Every structure is written in C-alpha cells, then in structure tokens.
Amino acid sequence: MWRNPSQHFSAIGIRYFERHKGEVNSCTFSPDCEILLTCSDDSRIHIWNAKSGKLLSKIKGHTGPVKAGCFSPDCTLFASGSHDCTVRVWKTATTECLHVLRGHSKSVETVCFSPDSRQLLSAGWDRTAILWDIQVGCKLKIFSGHDDVIQSSAFSPNAPYLATGSWDYTVKVWNLKTEGQAKTLAGHKGNISCVCFSVSGMLASGSWDRTVRVWNPLSGALIFLLDGHLGWVKSLSFSGDGMLLATTAYDEMVRIWDCETGTCIKILEGILEPAHACTFTPDGALLLSGPIDHK
Template sequence: MLASCSLDGCTIIWNTTTGERLVSMPKNSLSVKICRFSPNCDLLLTAGDDEKIIVWDVQTKDRKAILEGHLDSIPSASFSPDGKVIVSVSFNADFRIWSAGDYRCLYTKEDAHEYGIQSCDMSQNLEPVPNTVADTQSYLLATCGNDGLVKLWRIIIPKQSDELQLDDLEVKLWRSLHGHGGNVICVRFSQIVGEFLCSTATDRQARIWSVYGADCLFVLDHDSIVTSCAFNSDCSLLVTGCLDKTLWLWKLPQRLVFQTAVANKIHCREKSVIEWTTGDVVKWLKVIDDETTEKMINEIRWLKKRETQMEGPGNLEIPHEYLCPITHEIMREPVICSDGFTYEKNAIAEWFMSGKFTSPMTNEVLSKTDYVFNLELRNAIHNFLDGKTVSEGEG
C-alpha cells in the first residue's frame, strides 16, 4: 500500500500493484502535510495545518484518536519502529512524543530548532546506539529545520518486566550535523538498521550522512530546491524530489550497499538473543543439567562484570593478548576476524559500522567481515580476572 496526502485536505491509500485507489479518508478542511503508516500498517496518521495529528484505523476509516497540543502547522510525524510511540514536529520549533497506546503526550521539547522544524524520522533500528543499558528501550529520532541543522536525538524509556515505563521517558540530543546552506526540508534514515541518513534543503542539495560517524559522505547537487528523499531497502538507490516537479534517482556506491549488508548481518546476529521472552528463558532453564547450570552461573557472573571490574588480580601485568587492539582494554567478548587477529566484538562491529573495511592491524582490505568467537581466549581472560592463573616466575 501507498498513502498520499495533499494541500486540498485529501488522504488516499493506493494499491501499489494496480494503481487503484483503495481508501479515501474523510477530507480535512485544511491542508494535510504528512501521512505515515504504523509498522504493521493497521494505523495511519495524518497531520497538517489544523495543528492536529489524527490516527486512523486503515480498515474501518474510523478516527482512533486526535492528538492536540501543537500551536502551529505540523509538517511531519512518525511512528517508532515497534509502534509504541509517535513523534510529531511543528513550525513552532517544538516536537512532541505521544503514547501510541492511550495517545497521551509524554514529552514536549521546545525550541528544538531555531525558526521551526520541517521534518522528522525515526530509525527502524531498535538498538540504534551501541552499548546502551539492557533494561531500557532506545529510539533514534532525526529532526531538521530552518536553522540549517540536522539533529539526532536519543529517546530512552526504562523497562520493567519487559514493559515500557513511558512516564519516565528521557530525551537527549545525541549529535548535530552541520553542512547545509539553507533550510533543511526533509530527513530520512536508511531502512532496517538506519546507519545512513539523507537530508534535503533549499540549498538545492541532498546530503548523505553516516549516522555513527557523523560524517557527510556525499553531497548531491540538484537544479532546484530538494523537498523529499527516500532510500530503497538495500541502500543501492536513493530517490529525491524537487520543487520543479522532477524526481531524481541516484545509484549509490557499492560500498554503501556492502556496508548496509554488513550492518544488517550484525543487527540480525545480535537481535536473536534480545527476542527471547522471560517465558523462553524459564523454559530453557528447566531443562538444562547441573553442569550447564554451573557454566551459566559463571557466564552470568562474567556478564555482570562492569567495565571498572575488568581488571586483573593484584598488581599482575595484563597479558598483551588479552587487550583489544582497537580499544586497548581487556576484551569481554573476543572474536577472530578474517585478518587472523582478535578484537572486542563491539569494537570491531563499530569499526565496520563506521564504513571501515580494512584490518585495524594491517590496514589491508578484509576478505570478509564475518567473525567467530575466540572462546579459548575468552575463558583464559575469565580465569585471569578471577585470579585463577599463576603469574610467570611462580613455581
């Protein structure tokens, strides 16, 4: 399905295969400037010059909720990737975060951009920022405005028994991206992992940014003001729309496609464990034997070690092979890469995510980005930190 909205107040849902009109939502008396589906496509939100966000049931065309509070036109809004929250922005320079369950306003950020906000988007990645606390849910929000800036915001919500504690929501400015020479009109993350970001502006440029490196990777010049943009699923193509009624289709460099595949692989590899429910863990614990139980207790003790506890016993010198070549700290999860060297898993994952595909040790291009866990070394580090090793020179 495809949803479109218009300055005439109409919102229409189309069949993308046949081009037929599927649903026409009740017409608004004022301009509708944004329409976005929920992740499961059951809901559609619309917003515009009436300063309201309307949430629709796609099947019945019924209004589920009307969200009010903005004091100016609403040019953009977005669902979180899990459909739990809604973010909306306004020309009044504020953005608001709403519960998608009971439609309460949870948070308001005033003066997020000078002179008003034009657009917002939420990363589809449910773990957008590495090394976040396990008992919280993080989202990554991008906003852009008439101050020429793109801003990335971390939305952090505590969890208790896997339930989001929405009333304790916290928002932090993560980084600001500088480069445009005019009002920034549109911002969109790449799909699935959200490792890239595209922004368009009145300076007739579209810019592609590295989310994790905070670098501008490409500047794409146009003949007119660029009003919109979107990536395809594998980041091989980017489409931009302009005020002169033209659409530009850009074929992106192969290294971006490769980097997206790497990021997706890392994302999937980490996601499987997080998908376990409490019931799954309890069921698994009931069937393991005593030997496995003992191993699991040791594993839990290991995982609960804080970074400040990752130190060797007494004044013993830490063996060089226990240190990550990237961070120069004791490794918690050592992995072997295709260059034959061992690194901390999170460190090498972030190395790849920042667009580097060379060996940190030799600077040569890696033949592949897969890695395997170095369990033997990890166990040796484990024993060393527990003081079970005998220092050299002792009989």
C-alpha cells in the same frame, strides 16, 4: 509511478492517481505494498489500491491542508498531520479515527511512527517535536532546540535514534535512551525539507540549497555531498536494502543515487511538474512520486 522489474530504472510506464483537488504533499505505500496513502492541500486523505489504482476511500476529518501521512510498520494504523494543528491516528482496516492528538500550536508538517509501531513523532511550525504513545494517545516527550520550523522527521529503523530537519539549516539527531542534548548536523545553506535513515544506518537530508547530504548520524561526519538538482530538494527515500537513494526537487526530475559511491546513476524524467514526494516500495521494484499537479 515507475515500474522497475529489472532494477535498472528503465521507465516503461506511468500510472496517474488523479482525484485530489489540491497539491499532493505526501504519498507513501503501506508496508505490504497493497495500499497507497496520499495527503493533499484539499484537506483530504485518499486511500488507493496500489496495484489497480482504484480509489478506495476519501477520508475527511482535518479542517486544513494535510501536510504529511505515514503508515505504522505493522500496517494496522496510519497517521496524518495538518495545518489545522492536529495529528490524527486512523485504523487502516476501517479508516476510523482512533485519536485526535492536540498539542501543537501551529501547523504540523511531519509525522512518523517508531519501528515497533507503538509511538508517533510529530513536528511543525511551533519548532517542537512531540513523541506520542499511540496506545492511549498521550504525550511522552517534547523535543525542543530548533530555532525555526521543523519540516521533516524520521526514526532510525534499527537504533534508538530519531532525526528532525529544520528551517534553521540544521538536522538534529536525538537519542531516545538518554536525556542528553541532540547531536546537531550543520553544513546545509538552506532550509532542511526532508530526512531519511537507511537500514545500514546512514542518514540523508535534503535542503532548499539544492543539495543532499548523507551523514554518519552517530559521529556527525559527512559521507557524501550529492549535488545535481536544479531546484529545492523536496523529498528523498532509501530503497529497502539501503543501496539506492531517490531524491526529488523543484526541477521536474527524480534522481537515483548509488549509496556506495555517491554517484547519480539515473535521472527519471517525464514528470511535467515539480515532485513533492517520492517513496520506494519495500522491495525496491516501484518508485512513486507525487507532483503538484494533483496526481
């Protein structure tokens, strides 16, 4: 975990969280930056004190690798998606399982909450995305149209849109207010592994083609093509103000991009394994990456 009090991304220290017994597939901070959630191939979810690094809880329930996890924006809940084909919704305060959501026929690869914390999207190997009502644990809508695995998803923070990224090389942008067809963003030459909206309305997608594309999601226009990674792009995260974009790939480095110019302003090295996940804290002062060496 890289501390950056000066906003210049000088790496003055790394803290390791070393208790998982499998690859770390997902890591995310709670909105208040107090808690860190990590999900692993060891079928476990770990809850950490983000400041001290103390392991607060080992959460069991899934019967297969946990592929994705996320907190609700109001921090009262967190969700996890697993290779066991289920989505679980948990209470943050007690880690009690609130709902076990069944509806996918294959592995769940991605989960994300709506900005109002009332809905959850899940998607995966069955090529469908399911929108859930979290209050009662029921399906609201099923999104179909991708021709291959859906590995990533994201809600827009300030518009009624969500995005899904697929192994069919496309990103689809869905309007939650209409029943019309999704807008398809094409151009990548490999599987889409990650998508993320910024507060300013941009949409970024990372791919196995080693590039990151930044789009205007409404028009479908390409804003930037970010080229520089030497391996598959695995994860990306906008800073809270939308001015920076962090990307990780199978090249043992994290790249930081200026979202006004599309230039790489910093390469964070010192990661000895490919990083599966990265995320900014909301204030942009910390950047966390989760590599495959279980840390």
